[in-house]
Amino acid sequence: MAYEPYTRTNQKLHFCGLALENWLRAERDSSFASAAQIQAEREAALFHLHGALLALCHEIAHSYRLPDASWPALEHFLDEHYLSRSPCPELSELFELSRQSDSWLAGACAAYRLLLLPPQAPRKIKQDATLALIQAVNLDEQEDEPPLSRETIQQWRGQLKALVLRFRDSLTEI
Numbered sequence: 001m002a003y004e005p006y007t008r009t010n011q012k013l014h015f016c017g018l019a020l021e022n023w024l025r026a027e028r029d030s031s032f033a034s035a036a037q038i039q040a041e042r043e044a045a046l047f048h049l050h051g052a053l054l055a056l057c058h059e060i061a062h063s064y065r066l067p068d069a070s071w072p073a074l075e076h077f078l079d080e081h082y083l084s085r086s087p088c089p090e091l092s093e094l095f096e097l098s099r100q101s102d103s104w105l106a107g108a109c110a111a112y113r114l115l116l117l118p119p120q121a122p123r124k125i126k127q128d129a130t131l132a133l134i135q136a137v138n139l140d141e142q143e144d145e146p147p148l149s150r151e152t153i154q155q156w157r158g159q160l161k162a163l164v165l166r167f168r169d170s171l172t173e174i
Contacts, residue, residue, distance in 0.1 A: 016045050016048035020045050022041045023037075023150050026041055046153065053094075053105075053108070057077035057091065061077065067085070078098045
């Protein structure tokens with residue numbers, strides 16, 4: 001592997017694509033283990049997508065020779081304080097995208113953060129022996145959100161790839 005920052009971005013995008021392909025195969029499989037395989041590929045795809053975002057930030061920081069260009073956390077590059085010390089248009093655009101709650105980047109970052117949380121048991125209603133056998137149900141409580149779809153991650157990957165190509169075109173003009 002060449003030791004250029006762009007190679008890591010390409011590699012992580014490729015790995016995300018492999019996880020998405022394996023996920024599709026697991027969806028078509030009707031075996032007992034397919035649900036576990038789907039979950040594993042969902043997590044792998046999110047992990048590599050996040051890694052591609054971080055690698056893109058490394059690539060940009062390296063191109064501009066910014067301080068802390070190899071920092072190991074995406075949040076470091078998408079921080080107001082870092083951007084005020086080391087302004088550049090590409091990281092500023094990523095910062096703005098990450099702050100828009102309906103953007104693909106905000107969705108990808110939120111999904112990755114959820115991936116790192118420990119599992120939580122669903123809340124249960126306390127049983128009281130004096131209550132009747134028929135229970136009242138609160139319809140206002142939200143059910144758990146459905147798991148992230150393969151199509152959504154595929155779209156995020158496509159949008160990231162387009163952004164990478166556009167950024168690289170502008171970075172080569174420097």
